[in-house]
Amino acid sequence: MTDVLIVGAGLAGLVCAQDLSRHGIDCQVLEASDGVGGRVRTDSMDGFLLDRGFQILLLAYPQVQQRLDLDALDVRLFEPGARVRSDGQFHHLSDPLRRPLGLGRTMMAPVGSLADKARLIPLIVDVRRHPVPDLLRRPDVTTAARLQRAGFSSGMIESFWRPLFAGIGLDPELDVSARRFDTILRMLAVGATGVPRRGMGAIPAQLAATLPLSTIRFEAPVAAVDSSGATLSDGETIKARIVVVATEGPEAHRLLGARVPDPGSRAAACCWFAAREAPLSGPVLILDGDDSGPAKNVAVMSEVASSYAPPGRALVAAAVPGPDALAPDLDARVRRQMAQWFESSETEWEHLRTDIIPHGQPTQRPPFHPKRRVDLGEGLFVCGDHRDTASIQGAMFSGERTAAAVLAALRG
Numbered sequence: 249m250t251d252v253l254i255v256g257a258g259l260a261g262l263v264c265a266q267d268l269s270r271h272g273i274d275c276q277v278l279e280a281s282d283g284v285g286g287r288v289r290t291d292s293m294d295g296f297l298l299d300r301g302f303q304i305l306l307l308a309y310p311q312v313q314q315r316l317d318l319d320a321l322d323v324r325l326f327e328p329g330a331r332v333r334s335d336g337q338f339h340h341l342s343d344p345l346r347r348p349l350g351l352g353r354t355m356m357a358p359v360g361s362l363a364d365k366a367r368l369i370p371l372i373v374d375v376r377r378h379p380v381p382d383l384l385r386r387p388d389v390t391t392a393a394r395l396q397r398a399g400f401s402s403g404m405i406e407s408f409w410r411p412l413f414a415g416i417g418l419d420p421e422l423d424v425s426a427r428r429f430d431t432i433l434r435m436l437a438v439g440a441t442g443v444p445r446r447g448m449g450a451i452p453a454q455l456a457a458t459l460p461l462s463t464i465r466f467e468a469p470v471a472a473v474d475s476s477g478a479t480l481s482d483g484e485t486i487k488a489r490i491v492v493v494a495t496e497g498p499e500a501h502r503l504l505g506a507r508v509p510d511p512g513s514r515a516a517a518c519c520w521f522a523a524r525e526a527p528l529s530g531p532v533l534i535l536d537g538d539d540s541g542p543a544k545n546v547a548v549m550s551e552v553a554s555s556y557a558p559p560g561r562a563l564v565a566a567a568v569p570g571p572d573a574l575a576p577d578l579d580a581r582v583r584r585q586m587a588q589w590f591e592s593s594e595t596e597w598e599h600l601r602t603d604i605i606p607h608g609q610p611t612q613r614p615p616f617h618p619k620r621r622v623d624l625g626e627g628l629f630v631c632g633d634h635r636d637t638a639s640i641q642g643a644m645f646s647g648e649r650t651a652a653a654v655l656a657a658l659r660g
Contacts, residue, residue, distance in 0.1 A: 250276045252654060253478055253488035255470050255503065258286025259640060260631040261494030262455040263315065263647030264654070269459055271655055276486070277459075278478065280469035283449075284456045286496065287608070288640070290447030293600060295558030297447040301603045302415070302518040302545060302567035304533075305448065306432075308439025311644035316454060322445035324553035327532050332359045333589060334407050334537040338528065341408065344369050345376075345437070359537055360404030367399050375434040383430040388614040391419065394426035407537035415533075415545030417638070418514035418608045420570040425616030428637055435641075445555045451640070473503050475626040490627045490654055494647065497610045497634035507624045511634040516608030517573035519543070519566045519582045521597040526551050526562040527590040541585030542572040564597070573604060609638040618642075622650040629654055 252268055254261045257279035265275045283289060289300045305312065305323060312318070328343035329350065339357035342350030344365075355365050375383065389397075391413060395405050405422070414420040416432055444450040456464060469481045477487040493500050497511035528534065531552040536544050543566035550557035557563040566582050575581070579602055587594045610633065620635040631650035636642035 249487045250274050251488065251658070252276075252490045252492060253278065253486055254492045254494050255473060255478060256280075256286065256494035256496075256499075256632075257284040257452070257456070257464050257466075258494060258496070258632070259288060259452060259455070259643040260633070260647040260650070261286075261492070262452055262459070263311070263644045264492055264494060264631055264651045265463060266315075266455060266458050267648060267651035268654060269463065273655070273658065275459075275463055276488075277464040278468040278470055278480070278486070279464055279466050282466050284464065285449050285452035287605065288448050288452055290449030295561070296520070296522065296563050296600060297549075297556045298520050298563075298601065298603075299443075299448045299518075299565075301516050301605050301608065302547070302565045303443075303448045304416075304441050305443060305451070305640065306435040306439060306441050308435040309639070309641035309644075311641050311648070315644065316451065321450055321454065323440075323442040324445055324555075325440045325442040325531065326547075326552055327530060328440070329354075329532070330408075330412065330535050331528070331532045332357070332408060332411075332535045332537040333540070334359050336538065338534070340532075343372075343437070345372055359407050361401055364400055364404035371398055372433070372437045375430050376437050378430075378434075380431055380434065383434060384427050384618050386427060386430065388616055389426045390423045390614055391417070391426055391429040392422035394429055395422070406539070408535065411535040411537060411539075411544040414569045415535075415567050418516050418569040420544065420572075423613055425612050425614045427614070427616050427618075428612055431637060432639065443549070443553055443556075445553050447556070470503065473628070475628055490629065490657060492629040492631060492650055492654065494631050494650075496607055496632060498607055500630055500632060500634065504624065504628065504630060507628070508630050508634075512611030513607040514609045514611055514638075515570060515573040516605045517568040517578060518603045519568065519579060520600040520602070521564040521566070521583075521586065522557070522600055523562040523564055523597050524560075527564065527586075527592070540588065541581055542568045542575065542578060543582050543585055544569055546586075546589075563600075569608070573608075574606065578602060578604075610634040612638050619649070622646065623653045623657065627657070
C-alpha cells in the first residue's frame with residue numbers, strides 16, 4: 249500500500265514524484281524498462297554515447313532552469329543558427345540577433361530570398377516579445393499557414409523551415425499547431441541549445457537522484473490500473489490511494505481508455521555512424537534544404553561534445569522524422585544520402601545502430617489546447633507531454649501540474 253502510485257519513470261513521472269516526495273508523500277514509481285527517462289535515455293556503446301533518437305536540450309525552458317543543475321550536467325552548446333545544404337553546398341545561416349556579425353554571410357546564402365532573410369528578424373522579435381501564455385492563446389493555424397502569413401516564400405519554407413521543424417517537431421508536413429511553433433521558436437530565440445556532456449540520459453538520472461531510495465521499481469510493466477491501484481503483467485497487485493499514469497500518450501490511452509483519447513503519434517528515427525574524422529567541423533545543426541533523402545537534420549555530435557565519441561573518432565547523428573522513419577530500407581537510404589553529402593564511400597562510415605521510435609511525439613495539430621486535464625476523478629490522474637506541449641518542458645510541467653493536483657486531492 250502506498251499513498252501515490254506513479255506508472256512511468258519518464259520526465260513527467262519523475263517530476264511528479266519529486267514534488268510529492270518533497271511534501272512528504274509516500275510514492276512508488278513503476279517503470280516497465282530497466283532505467284529512467286522514457287524516451288530520454290542514453291546508451292554507452294564501444295566508447296560512444298548514443299541518445300535514443302536525436303535530441304537537443306533547449307536551455308530556455310522554464311522547467312529546465314528551475315529543476316536542473318546545468319553546471320552538473322555540463323551542457324555543451326550548439327552554435328546559434330544552422331548550416332543548410334542547398335544546391336549541393338553547405339551554407340551558414342546565423343541567428344541575426346545573437347550573431348549579428350554573421351548577418352552578411354546569412355544574407356548572401358542561397359537559401360530563400362533577401363526578403364525572406366529580412367522577414368526573419370521581425371518574426372524572431374515577435375516571439376521574443378510575447379510570453380509563452382500569450383503565444384499559446386493566439387488564433388491557431390498550421391505551422392505552414394503561419395509561415396505563409398508571415399510572408400515567407402515557398403523556397404524559404406522548403407529549404408529552411410521545413411527541415412528545421414521536421415527535426416524539432418517531427419513535422420515534415422508543417423501541420424503542427426502554430427501555437428506550438430511560436431513557443432518552440434521563442435525558446436530557440438532567447439536561449440542556447442545543447443546536450444549534457446554525458447548524454448541526454450543525464451537529465452532524468454539527475455531528477456531520479458533526488459528521490460528517496462527504493463522509490464522506483466524497474467522492470468515492472470503495468471497491465472491495468474483503477475482507482476484502487478495497479479495490476480502488473482505478472483498478476484501482482486499494488487494498492488494506492490491515488491494512481492498517476494505518467495506514460496507516453498498511446499500507453500496512457502491503453503491504461504485509461506476513453507478518459508485519455510489517443511493523442512496520435514509522430515514517428516522518428518536516428519541513424520548513428522562512426523567516422524575516422526568529422527565530416528564538418530563545428531557544433532552546428534545541419535539541415536537538408538535540398539530534400540535529398542530521409543535525413544532532415546544531421547549533427548556531428550562529437551563536435552558538440554567530444555565525450556560523445558572515443559578519442560580519434562567522430563560520431564554523426566542523422567535524424568529522420570515522420571513516416572520515413574518507419575521505412576524498411578532506412579539504413580541504406582541514409583547511408584547513400586550521407587555519402588552524397590560528404591563525397592565519401594558508403595563503406596567509409598561504420599553504422600553503429602538505428603533508433604526507430606514509432607511514438608516520438610503526440611501529433612498536436614491545430615486547434616491545440618495546452619494544459620489538458622490531469623485530474624480524471626476517482627483517484628486517477630494522468631501526466632505527460634500529451635497533456636501540455638510535446639517537449640521536455642511540456643513533460644516536466646505536466647508532472648508539476650499533476651503533483652499539485654494530487655496534493656490538493658490528498659489534502660481535500
